[in-house]
Amino acid sequence: VQLQASGGGLVQAGDSLRLSCAASGGTFGAYTMAWYRQAPGKEREFVAGIRWNGFSTDYKDSVKGRFTISRDNAKNTVYLQMNSLKPEDTAVYYCATDGRTFKTIQDMRARGPNYWGQGTQVTVSS
Secondary structure, rough: EEEEOOEEEEEOOOOOEEEEEEEOOHHHHOEEEEEEEEEOOOOOOEEEEEOOOOOHHHHHHHHOOOEOOOOOOOOOOEEEOOOOOOHHEEEEEEEEEEOOOOOOOHHHHHHOOEEOOOEEEEEOOO
């Protein structure tokens, strides 16, 4: 499975960005997908996840109500719409999956992703 993330950039606090992650190889429509992020000097952390069928999502508490994860299985793409961005959202954002089919978000988080995109930088200025 190959993942290609895009859409990052430099924005001001309160602005919006939409990240995209295009997948190739494997069976995208059967994979639970997630976005993680890593800020300088910090560990990589879970941001949002979406079940393989799109019927369930999960978010880090600090982004609930501001970020929305979605997917288009016809385009093999997962998105992260980020609104009301804050300086503390500054990080490199990665899309990821464990590549196992028909798993819950919780199951994928517990085992950890096996496939990662290359990361896209999001910088939010105050």
